[in-house]
Amino acid sequence: MNALQYPEIKPKKKFIKRIYIAVMLWVVGRAIQAAAKVDREVKEEFAKLKDNFLLKMWIWPNGPAMYVGKTKDGKVKYLGWKDKGYKPTLTMTIKSVEAAMLLFTFQEGTAISTARNRLVVDGDLPDACALVRILNIVEVYLLPKIIAKLAVKRYPKWSQMNPLRKHFGRILIYVRAFTF
Amino acid sequence: MKRGAIMQLPAYYEFCNSVKTIVGHKALEQIPQSLKAINAQRPMIITDKGVEQAGLIKIVQAAMQKSKLKAAALFDSVPADSDVKVVNEVAKIYRAKKCDSIIAVGGGSVLDTAKGANILVSENAADLMQFVGYGNVKRKLRPFVAIPTTAGTGSEVTSVAVIANHEKNIKMAFGSLFLLPDIAIIDSRMTKTLPPTITAFTGMDALTHAVEAYFCLAKNPLSDTTALAAIQLIAQNLVNVVKKPSDLDGRLALALASNLAGMAFSNSMVGLVHNIGHAIGGVCGVPHGVCMNILLPYGLEYNMHKRSQYIGELLYPLAGEEVYNKTPKKERPLKTVEYIRKLIQDLHDATDGKHPRFLKEVYDRTGKQMIPKEKLPDIARTAMSDPAQFYNPEDLDYNDYIMVLEAAWEGIPLDRKKIKKG
Numbered sequence: 001m002n003a004l005q006y007p008e009i010k011p012k013k014k015f016i017k018r019i020y021i022a023v024m025l026w027v028v029g030r031a032i033q034a035a036a037k038v039d040r041e042v043k044e045e046f047a048k049l050k051d052n053f054l055l056k057m058w059i060w061p062n063g064p065a066m067y068v069g070k071t072k073d074g075k076v077k078y079l080g081w082k083d084k085g086y087k088p089t090l091t092m093t094i095k096s097v098e099a100a101m102l103l104f105t106f107q108e109g110t111a112i113s114t115a116r117n118r119l120v121v122d123g124d125l126p127d128a129c130a131l132v133r134i135l136n137i138v139e140v141y142l143l144p145k146i147i148a149k150l151a152v153k154r155y156p157k158w159s160q161m162n163p164l165r166k167h168f169g170r171i172l173i174y175v176r177a178f179t180f
Numbered sequence: 181m182k183r184g185a186i187m188q189l190p191a192y193y194e195f196c197n198s199v200k201t202i203v204g205h206k207a208l209e210q211i212p213q214s215l216k217a218i219n220a221q222r223p224m225i226i227t228d229k230g231v232e233q234a235g236l237i238k239i240v241q242a243a244m245q246k247s248k249l250k251a252a253a254l255f256d257s258v259p260a261d262s263d264v265k266v267v268n269e270v271a272k273i274y275r276a277k278k279c280d281s282i283i284a285v286g287g288g289s290v291l292d293t294a295k296g297a298n299i300l301v302s303e304n305a306a307d308l309m310q311f312v313g314y315g316n317v318k319r320k321l322r323p324f325v326a327i328p329t330t331a332g333t334g335s336e337v338t339s340v341a342v343i344a345n346h347e348k349n350i351k352m353a354f355g356s357l358f359l360l361p362d363i364a365i366i367d368s369r370m371t372k373t374l375p376p377t378i379t380a381f382t383g384m385d386a387l388t389h390a391v392e393a394y395f396c397l398a399k400n401p402l403s404d405t406t407a408l409a410a411i412q413l414i415a416q417n418l419v420n421v422v423k424k425p426s427d428l429d430g431r432l433a434l435a436l437a438s439n440l441a442g443m444a445f446s447n448s449m450v451g452l453v454h455n456i457g458h459a460i461g462g463v464c465g466v467p468h469g470v471c472m473n474i475l476l477p478y479g480l481e482y483n484m485h486k487r488s489q490y491i492g493e494l495l496y497p498l499a500g501e502e503v504y505n506k507t508p509k510k511e512r513p514l515k516t517v518e519y520i521r522k523l524i525q526d527l528h529d530a531t532d533g534k535h536p537r538f539l540k541e542v543y544d545r546t547g548k549q550m551i552p553k554e555k556l557p558d559i560a561r562t563a564m565s566d567p568a569q570f571y572n573p574e575d576l577d578y579n580d581y582i583m584v585l586e587a588a589w590e591g592i593p594l595d596r597k598k599i600k601k602g
Contacts, residue, residue, distance in 0.1 A: 114570045115397035115449070116192045122313050125353070126565030136575075154575035154602030 014097050021097065022064035022081065024104040025057060027177065029066040029078040031138050034176035036076035038169050042137050045130045046076050054079075055131060056088035059100045090123035090131060106143070106150045110135060141170045188489075193400030195447045199326075199337045200363045203436055205428060207367040208240060208327070211283075212247030218323040218362050220281030222252035224274050226294045227285040231329050232256040234373045240285055240327065253277040262289045264308055264345045264352070267296035274301045281323035284361075285370075287382075288333035288468075291326055295341035295359050298324055308343065308352065317356035326361040329370045331434040332382025332469050334389055334442015336364035351462075366439055368432040376422045379434070380527040380535045381469035383418040386410060386438040387520075388453050388472035388479075393444035395483065395490040396451040396571045407444035412497035413437035419523070422530045451572035453479035456584065459563035464551045466542055473524060474539055478584050479572075480517050481594040485601055486573040488513045495519065517593075538591030556585045575602070 035042040046053075051070060058065030067079035067086055079086065094100040099118035102108040110132055113119045121128045136152045140161065149155045156166075202210050215223060223244075227237055241251065255270050274282075274297060284294030299311050302321035311317050326336035335341075341354045374382070390410040393403050413433045421430040457471035480491050492512030496504040498519045507515050527535040536542045542550045551559075560581035563569070569576055576584075580600065587594050 111397055111570060116190070117194050117398075118192075120314060121567075125567045129565050129567060129569065132570070149602065152575070152602070153573070154600065156602075157600055160577070160600070 017097050017101055018059075018064060021059060021100045021104055025064055025066035025081065026078075027142070028057075028135075028138065029068050030177040031142055031173055032068050032134065033076055033078040034173040035134070035138050035141060035169075037176065038172045039137060039141070039165075042134050045134050046070065047074075049127055049130060050089065052089060053127065054086055054088045055090050055092070056083075056086065057092045057094075059094045059097055088123070090121070090127045092128075092131070093120045093122065094118060095120065106147050109151045109153065111153050138173075140166070141173045190400055193398070193402070195400060195402040196339070196357055197337055197360070197443050197446070198357070199360050201337070201366065201439060202363065203366040203432070203439075205368045205432060207365050208243040208369070209246070211240065211243045211325070211365065212249050214325065214363050214365070215244075215249060215281070215283075215323075216247075218281065218325075220323040220325070221249075222277070222279045223249075223281040223283045223323075223325070224253040224255065224270075224277065224279040225251045225283045225285060226255050226258060226270055226290060226297065228258040228260075228287075228290050229256055231286050231290070234329075236329055236370055236373070237285060239367075239369055240283065251283070252279045258286060258290045258293045260289055261346075262292040262296065262341075262343045264296070264343055265347075267293055267300065267308060267343055268306075270294070270297040271300035281325070283325045283327065285327045285329060287328065287330040288335045291328070291333070291335035291361075292341040292343055294324070294326070295335075295354070296343045298322055299354070299359075308354075311354055311356075312352045314355035317354065317358045319358060321358050324361040325363045325365065327365045327367070327370060328435065328438065330374060330378070330382045331371050331431070331438040332385035334386060334438050334440075334445070336361055336366075337439055337442040338446040340446070364439065366432070366435045368428040368435065371431045371435050372426065372428065374425070376425055377531050377534045378469075379425065380418070380422050380531055381467065381473050382438070383414055383421075383434055384473035384476065384524070384527070385469035386434070386441040387414045387418075387523075388457075388476050389441035389445040389450065390414070390437075391476060391494060391520075392450040392453055392479065392571075393441070393448035394494060395480070395487045395573070396449060397573055398448045398571050399490070400448060403444040403448040406440040407448070408497050410437040410440035410444065411494060413440070415498045415500075415523070419526045419530055422527060449571040450568050451479060452482055452569070452574075452576065452584070455566045455568035455572060455576075456559070456563050456581065456588075458566045458568060459559045460539070460551060462562050463555055463559045464542075466550050470536060470542055473527075474536060474542075474588055475584075477517050477520050477524070478588050478594055480513075480520070481596060482576075482580075482584055482599060483573045484513050484517075484596065485599065491516050498523075539585070539589040540591070551589065553589060556582060556589065559585055574599070 036046050054069035071077050095118050103113050139151045140148050282294050284291050298321045328336045339357050339359045344351050390407040394407040414437045417430040417433040421427050453475045460466050460471045495512045495516045524537050528537050539551045544550050563581050
C-alpha cells in the first residue's frame, strides 16, 4: 500500500475570519483594561479577583488568543495575543473559528454560546461568573444598544446604568482603548 | 404554517446518554449478567451506613450470589456530603483488594464518591485536583454500576460529580462523559424504605431538574422529551407515594422520573433555582432537595416574561390534558406555577407539616431555624459566584437575588412588576 495515496487532510485556515476575530479580541482586551480604570463596577469586580488573576481567551486549537491579567500593583492590563509563558488562572476556550464568529458578530450572546457548549471555561467558576459580568458591562459600553441587546441577557436600565455614566464612560473607554 | 411556530428548534444542541438503564421491580436480579457483560469479576460495593442498615446491600449481595459472584470489598462509610478524603480511602481499599469494578449503591453523595474513586483508580492517580473541571478525565474508566436508593439526584445518568474538600473549604466539580456509569439499575425495592419527608423533597428535586431543563437556555428537543415524561410521572405519583410509602409501582415511577430528569438536566443544565439552592446549601447547610422544592415556583415566576411559552407547556404533564385544554393559553404559565405551589402544599399536608414550603419554615433536627433572614445577603453574594446562573434565561444582579430570596423566605409570590426586563 502506498500511504502517499492517502494524504493528510489539512483544515482551511480561514484567514479573513481569523483576522476579524483577532481584531475583536484585541478590542475587547484593550476595552477591559480601559473599563477597569473608568467603571466603578468593573473596578470592584477586578478588586475581588485574586492577585495573580490572568485570563486567556482563545480559539481552539491554534488561536488567535488574548491575555488580560492583574499586575503586581493590582492594575488590570491587556497583555497581548502572544503566549509569553503565561499561566492563566482562567481560560475561556471557544471551540472553533465558526463559534467565535457567531459570538463576535453578535449573532449569539455569551449566554447562548455557553448553553450551546461552544464556549468552555477552565478555572475557578466564581472568577468565570465575575468575568461574564465584566464582559457584559464592557459590551454595553462598546456597542450601540441595538447590538448590545443581542450580546447580553439584559440591557441595563436607567436605574442600573444612567445615560450620563454610559455615554461618558463609553467616550473614556474608547479613548483609552484606542490610544497607546 | 411555519415549522418554528409549533416547536422552536435551537440552531445547535448536544445530547449524550450512554448509560444502559435497567428498570423493574426486581431489576437487581439482572446484576450478575450485567456485571459479566462489562467484564466485572471483582466488584467493590460503595455505599453509606443508612443504606447498609436499611438492608439494601443484602438485596444486592443476594442477587449477586445467585451466580456465585461476590463483592471483593464493601465500603459503607460514605458521609452525607462526599469528601475527598473518603474518595482517597475508597481508592486505597479498591487497590488493596485488587478490585476491577465499582458498584455504587446510594444517593447522590455515594454515587459522586464512587465516581471520584473511579477516576483515581482508573487513572492510577493520587490526587483528584488534576481532574477538576470539565473534560479533564479523558479516557474510559473502570466498569461502573450505579444503583440509586433515592429518587431525586439522577446521578446514575449524569456526567458530573461534586466532591468537597473540607480542609480547603471548597467543592470540586468534575465533568466528563467518562463519568457516566456503564449501567444504572433502578429497582423499586431500593427506594421503598425512604421516609415520606425525604421522598417528598427528593421528588421535588427531580421535578426541578426536569422543569429547569425544559425552560432554561440549553433546552433541546431530546432533553425535552425526557423532562416532560419525568414531570408527568412525578405529578402523578409523588403525593400518592408520600401518603402510601409501600406503593412499589409509585416508587418505581418516581425512581424512573428521577432518572429521566437526570438525563434531561445533564444535557440541558439548570438555572436560577439551582443557582440560589447551591448558595443556600453552602451558606446554611440546607439539604439540596429542600431548597429546590421551595425555590421552584420563584424560578418560574422570575423567568416568566422570557419563557412564558415553555412554562405554559409544562401545565400539560403537571395537571393533565383536561386542565390544560380548559386553561386559556395566556393563563397557562401562571397556572403552572399555581399547580406547583399546590403540589408543595399537598406534600406539606401529607407529611404533617414537615415538608417546608418557605425558607423560614426550614428547621434542623433540634428545631433551630436553618435560614435566618439576616443570612439572605450572604446567600445572594454566594449565588453570584455560582455558574448555574449562566443557563438562566433572565440575568440576575445582587438586588434581584435579594428580591427572590426575600419572597421565598416569607412565602409570598414574586411581584413580577418588580422584575427588571432588558
